[in-house]
Amino acid sequence: MKILVTGGAGFIGSNFCHYCYAHEPSSQIEKIIVIDKLGYSGSIENISELMEKENFCFIQADICNQELITQLLFDEKIDAVIHFAAESHVDRSIDDPAIFVQSNVVGTFKLLESSFHYFSSLAHKDKEKFRFLHISTDEVYGSIPMDASPAKEGGLYAPSSPYSASKAASDHFVWAYYKTYGLPAMITHSSNNYGPRQHPEKMIPHMICNALEGKELPVYGLGLNIRDWIYVEDHCAGIWRVLCWGKQGEVYHIGKGSGISNIELVRKICSLLDIFFPRLTGKSYSELIRFVADRPGHDLRYALDVSKMKKELGWEAQMELEKGLEKTIFWYVEHKDWIRSVMEKGYALKRQGLYRKAKITS
Incomplete structure (x- = not known):
């Protein structure tokens, strides 16, 4: 496959690219082409190790650049589009929702337009092969009551934040292009991700970095959100x-299938830090926890029913939370230069004539 990965310099997108080269047979991957505008959540450092691969290509561009995306699809004869690109920070969406509408809604629409135009030109055998995979979130379902069953695929949407509303809108556009135009699309909804290369503003790396610097660990409300x-x-x-x-035409939930409150999670992080990186004072990192005013529209619980993935595709999550947190802590401890770099330069990368310099070959 020749795969176009939008948002491939971001947290999940870059990890997906690394995963493909590390775990999947080279015979299945002819080429991976990453498109990323390198906004606040995308960093060239996330994919720098892949730059030397002959079958990897990076282009700094916005998915709203429909002409470029369309030309890229045709020039590269893309077999699959995996659409990660999105603004995803809830607090930022509250402060400036317009950016989220532009990136998540308008960007997805333009990507769909380009993809459908390209798909329509393909021969029958190539149409059978082509896929458009849209990566969404559990947040589109809104807050799941504590006594309710986890959300199933096709469940009622009830977004609470500008971020989740913009993702819900993008989901609907994807389904419209599948149902109306026959674009072979699929959607995945994932639960909260954590691990290497996640922006230090996000909850788990934020807690790790703050704790190691002796700063307060801010927890919204009483930390009871699941x-x-x-x-x-x-x-x-x-x-x-x-x-x-x-x-094609199916929705899949990707998650661990469990839940933990925010305060329990932060205490678990503190306990692991106490073991591996004890403070000189002898005190626990947990003394740095501070409860702060809750954010507007803060959903109490997210929960996905992930049984379909296991039943139909034979997949289930393998990493236990404590082991995953341990690996994540050590990654951030060992990558202080990365943290400093992405925080200082704000993911800015200055390039001119990006499409020409990418050396795209047909």
Whole structure:
């Protein structure tokens, strides 16, 4: 397959690219082409190790650049589009929702337009092969009551934040292009991801970095919000399984299938740090926990029913939370230069004539 990965310099997208080269047979991957505008959540450092591979290509561009994306699809004869590109920070969406509408809704629409135009031109055998895989979130289902069963595929949407509303809108556009135009699309909804290369503003790396610097560990409200956490490599394995064996027109939930409150999670991180990187004072990192005012529209519980992935595709998450947190802690401890770099330069990368310099070959 020749795979176009949008948002491939971001957290999950870059981990997916690394996963493909590390775990999947080279015979299945002819080329991976990453498109990323390198906004706040995308970093060239995330994919720098892949740059030397002959069958890897990076282009700094916005998916809203429909002309470029369309030309790229035709020039490279793409077999699959995996659409990670999205603004994804809930707090940022509250502060500036317009950016989320532009990236997540308009960007997805333009990507679908390009993909459908390209798909329509393909010969029958190539149409049978082509896939459009849209990566979404559990947040589109809104807050699941504590006594309710986890959300199933096709469940009612009830987004609470501008971020989740923009992702819900993008999901609907994907289904419209499948149902109306026959674009062979699939959607995955994942639970909260964690692991290497996640922006230090996100909860788990934020807690790790703050703790090691002796800073306060801010927890919204009373920390009772429930989330299901999946190690990012498990998520990537699930995405690959859907790409290769999923059925077009289907939705798949990718998660661990468990839940933990935010305060329990933070205390677990503190306990692991106490073991591996004890403070000179002898005190626990947990004394740094501070409860802060809750954010607007904060959903109490997210929960996905992940049984379909196991039943139909033979996949389930492997990494236990404590082991995954341990691996994540050590990654951030060992990559302080990465943390400093992405925080200082804000993921800015100055290039001119990006499409020409990418040396795209047909």
